[in-house]
Amino acid sequence: MTEFTPIEASIGGMLIALAAIIMLLLVGKVSGISGIFSRLITGLNQPEVTVNRFWRVAFIAGLIISPLLAQPFGFYLPVELDASWLTLAIAGLLVGFGSKLGSGCTSGHGICGVGRFSKRSIIATCTFMASAIVTVFIVKLITVGA
Secondary structure (H helix, E strand, O other): OOOOOHHHHHHHHHHHHHHHHHHHHHOOOOOOHHHHHHHHHHHHHOOOOOHHHHHHHHHHHHHHHHHHHHHHHOOOOOOOOOOOHHHHHHHHHHHHHHHHHOOOOHHHHHHHHHHOOOHHHHHHHHHHHHHHHHHHHHHHHHHHHO
16 A cells, blocks of 8 residues: 555646546536446447447546656556455445445535535445445454455
């Protein structure tokens, strides 16, 4: 795991906010990753290529290639994860279930919703954060005891 650096975190936060603002101004949509991906997948059975599909593909592609573009500036993703594939699969399912249950994910609620002072998003974000804290506590408790 990489160490927390306030400068890099601040730059990253500002870039995320800038991207969310640009998305809202250009497309008129909130940058909720789970919603963008979900609507991209559900729209695959439509034969025509629409503008909606194009910007969703471009957004997801940008998420995938942006770490490669950031490498010349000294930013790297962790090469190894301290979790098994089973743990990652269970975690992914829980995140997907939580996103569906909360009608959005941390990016949609946490970045865009809280920024718009949406009560629903503030409550959802607080719930996400509380769940994350409890999950880390339980995982650390289990792994330390093992």
